[in-house]
Amino acid sequence: MQKKKAPPGRRSFCPLNASVEMLGDRWSLLILRDMMLRGYQTFNEFLHSDEKIATNILADRLRRLESYGIISSRQDPADGRKLIYSLTAKGIDLAPVITEMVLWAARHEETGNQPLVRQMRTAKEQLLADVRERWEEKHSSLNS
Amino acid sequence: MQKKKAPPGRRSFCPLNASVEMLGDRWSLLILRDMMLRGYQTFNEFLHSDEKIATNILADRLRRLESYGIISSRQDPADGRKLIYSLTAKGIDLAPVITEMVLWAARHEETGNQPLVRQMRTAKEQLLADVRERWEEKHSSLNS
């Protein structure tokens, strides 16, 4: 668990502020959801997600998330045009944050994706374990 | 648990998107932290928080949070100038989101407020229960 020193420009030393400075915008968490829950890995996959992010914003967010160490990228060995984005350990560790945000909205707003919500509600810990395990598998296969 | 119909302008029906549309900016969650963890209740208290929000942004965020039903406001009976802002049930229900965001940053970034972080780590459920209980007390005393 390697910690980065807080950038000089940070507004305060509160951990919540650090989170908000990295993730507090209208797109970053949606990209991470796509990676975590849907297995999306490439620019085009993120691009065609329901919320219709613009290409310049997507490029910027991927850059920022990578600069924070939340995701990493490498070339697809099978197709030199593609970049494969994946979650780092720091990124996969956001699963509880995303889960709680999904559950909160599902409790208080009219939203869709009830199967996921049900699974999160009835078996939160198990889902988190599954997400992590899928990631570990993928991740370990990279170093072999 | 009364649900609002999603505004027509929502980008998708994913619950995470709903959360992000309500809370995905650099200030909203910090204001809620101040209310939840520090007991702040008035414009000036929020204003003098570490992160130094501007007055126009603060006014706008309080308005938005109120429009989403996350906070509510009423006049201070003891001082007609003051407005007292408080969390609604929907607002207090964000405690797990905030907790997970604090824990995530504390795990991966260099941040302060170690006592709070330790408490969250070792007794997350208890802390959530405490926060909720404090709120229930305050809330019930309003209807008496």
Add this chain to the structure above:
DNA sequence: CAATCTCACTTGCATATTGCAAGTTAAATC
């Protein structure tokens, strides 16, 4: 093997949001 297509962007530009500083108004305090 040249033309076409796909992928991951970048660029230009209009619009929206943010941030700062200075006002404003009503209510309290001196």
Add this chain to the structure above:
DNA sequence: GATTTAACTTGCAATATGCAAGTGAGATTG
């Protein structure tokens, strides 16, 4: 009655966002 305090609003410059069109490297097709 004058000053202070609380909660804003207003004006304006700087920044961020969103859309449409373009670019360049690598893959595919005829």
